[in-house]
Each structure stands twice: as C-alpha cells, then as structure tokens.
Amino acid sequence: MSTTHECEKYVDFVARHGTQGKELLVEANYDLQQAERLFEKKACTDFITTHGEVARVLLEDREYSLADAERLMDEHYEGAYKDETDFARHYVDCKLTEADFDDWLAEYIDYARVAKRLLTSREFWTVYAEGKTHVFTTV
Incomplete structure (x- = not known):
C-alpha cells in the first residue's frame, strides 16, 4: 500500500x-x-x-x-413511563385526537353494555321521540 x-x-x-x-x-x-x-x-x-x-x-x-x-x-422514541399502563394513559390523554378517540375506544368498550347498565341504574331515564333516545337524569 x-x-x-x-x-x-x-x-x-x-x-x-x-x-x-x-x-x-x-x-x-x-x-x-x-x-x-x-x-x-x-x-x-x-x-x-x-x-x-x-x-x-x-x-x-x-x-x-x-x-x-x-x-x-x-x-421513534416516545419517552419513559412508570409502566405500560402509564404509557397507555398518556397515549389516550395526549396522543389521540378527539376525532380518533371514539373509534379507537370503541374497540375496548362495549357501549351497548355500558348503556344498559347506565339506563337500568335508576340514575337516568329515557324518552324515545323522533327516532332518537332522549336521556334525563333522575336528580
């Protein structure tokens, strides 16, 4: 060389x-x-x-x-969190836009079951009119 x-x-x-x-x-x-x-x-x-x-x-x-x-x-680094749950909480609170939130959350929440529980809890009552459910509180 x-x-x-x-x-x-x-x-x-x-x-x-x-x-x-x-x-x-x-x-x-x-x-x-x-x-x-x-x-x-x-x-x-x-x-x-x-x-x-x-x-x-x-x-x-x-x-x-x-x-x-x-x-x-x-x-690609997203930050350090106390644990996976802390990351999930941060992601839901800070990263999801309002437009994405409902669709994303629907994968994890059975809204029909939530509605049934809420509406049979005696905290709410409903009136059906014009093809919609109108909800009132009992207090």
Whole structure:
C-alpha cells in the first residue's frame, strides 16, 4: 500500500471525526482500525451517557448498531413511563385526537353494555321521540 494512500485514509478519518479523530489516531498509535474501534467505543459511551440505560439496552442487549440505535432514539422514541399502563394513559390523554378517540375506544368498550347498565341504574331515564333516545337524569 502506498504512503500517499495511507495519508489519504488518515486525512479521511480526521475529516470524518474532526479533532477527536486526531486524538484517537495518536492514542491508537496511528493504527486506523484501532482508531475506528476507539471512535466507535467512545461514540457508544457518549450515546449511553446522553440517553441512559435505554441506550445501553439497545446497543448491548438488543445488539443494535450505533447508527440504528441513534435513529431509533431520534425518530421513534416516545419517552419513559412508570409502566405500560402509564404509557397507555398518556397515549389516550395526549396522543389521540378527539376525532380518533371514539373509534379507537370503541374497540375496548362495549357501549351497548355500558348503556344498559347506565339506563337500568335508576340514575337516568329515557324518552324515545323522533327516532332518537332522549336521556334525563333522575336528580
């Protein structure tokens, strides 16, 4: 391999990684492969420092590449919640639009059963007129 080609590789490495790249080259004794590994390790450490345990889990336990883990955090991360129920509550309260809410909720609530319970509870009474159910409270 020519010296010119080696120089170009060093210049490219420094261009991609800036001042930190120069420092890593020195630390790696100008071994480009070692410097790349050091850079990747430092980038992973910085990512974990920035995002915490969730970043470590993505990189180590789930074995995502750093680029994929960064993309997941940037484009798909919804936040941290106490538990799944806390997330569901947040989603229903904050993410669903009013237009979507009724259709979405209908999948989980049997409105016919709810209506029967409400209207037999003696808290409400009904009048049927003009093809509609008109509801009144008893108090």
